[in-house]
Amino acid sequence: MKIEEINIPKIEIEPFSHVNDYQTKNYLQYTSIIKNKDYGRSVVKALSEDNRVIAIKDKLISRGSGASKYSIETLAMWFLWCAKKCGLENARAKLEQFLNSEELPVISTLWLLGLEIDDSIQLNDDYTLVPIGDMPEAWDKDFFQQRGTGHILQRLPAPKCAITKKCSVIKVWGNNSSKEISSVDNYNKTIRNLHDIAILLNVINGVSCLPFYETSYVDQDLPFGPFGLGGGCSRFYDVSAHGMTKLPASEANKLKDLTEKFKKLDEKEKPRIQRILNRLSQAKRRTQIEDIVLDLGIALEMLLLKDNQNNDQLSLSFRLRGSWLLGNSKENRMKIYNQLKQIYKYRSQVAHSGILCNGDSKKINAVRESIPDYLTIAEIICQKIIKDGSPDWDKLVLDAI
Secondary structure, eight states: OOGGGOOOOOOOOOSSOSSOOHHHHHHHHHHHHHHHOHHHHHHHHHHHTOHHHHHTTTOEEEOSSOEEEOOHHHHHHHHHHHHHHHOHHHHHHHHHHHHHOSEEEEEEEEEEESEEOSSOEEOGGGEEEEEGGGSOOOHHHHHHHHTTSSSGGGGSOOOOEEEEEEEEEESEESSOOHHHHHHHHHHHHHHHHHHHHHHHGGGSTTOOOEEEEEEEEEOTTSTTGGGSOOOEEOOOOSOOOOSOEEOOGGGHHHHHHHHHHHHTSOTTHHHHHHHHHHHHHHHHHOOSHHHHHHHHHHHHHHHHOTTOOOGGGHHHHHHHHHHHHHOSSHHHHHHHHHHHHHHHHHHHHHHHHSOSGGGOHHHHHHHHHHHHHHHHHHHHHHHHHHHHOOOOHHHHHHHHO
């Protein structure tokens, strides 16, 4: 036998997974129906004769974070799907609503890493924290829920909840009209607010999360529902969230208050507070103790030493300001003073030498055990400054003395 006679086909890597997601399954099922079933073909024919349908042929239909190319076949698939789900009359009513309206309701969404919740939590201005199980059916939800099992790449962190806000967008995209520009501006403002809420969550005790993937979903009962193409973008370029933290529903009011106070901050102050919260968030997500104390120390210095450029007095100002800001008794102030003293010392050790406690494992373990208390101090200082603004530090310390 010659080697040329062995006819064994080469195994090729498939470009796509064989496990179809929710949207693909719907497409496959309903594409067959509109092509091969009489009632499917009749729906396509009826829609093709509607002037309103013809008027938007080959247009881009917005879904907030992107747009899908309009086709009569896709509209027909959605109509049959909706009729099956909601009844024929309701499907007709939804179709009329879509064809006669200039705008579409969408759910602006920011998926989060590192946070899970048991039930939806209503926030200010109709922003809502939603667990993954209550999110609209879509390819990305499908994908996120499949993570955690199987191949090692599927065990990477995946979001368990999202922040959402219902809003309206212009239906037909690409005309560059004043209405479209205004619609895009309003949508982008909503996205910025979603990111602000995400970073503010890190001020809540024990909570650590990271903005992961922003997208939007059209109301499932309006075209194109599950037949609209998905898509969004990720600005994920930070320390990953390897574990899960939980937001108790009892903390919702605190988050609402912080969100309202943050919105009222001076526009020059907001970016500074965002950078501080990013550092605090990183400290919560770090695994190396040296990185934790470095990020935590930087966050606290930015909070407490904004105006202090005298390097000889930084450590003293750091301790005095923090202890007088939070302390409500002599004993409490002394405790906070000493904790801030330790944080500053550890941060300086890592920043200047790259080594914590000269590598002494017992001392390093003691620092690790104190980290939850140190993080609590940072959380409370952040909350206080967001709510009340940065104090007149000289007046605060001198009046107290």
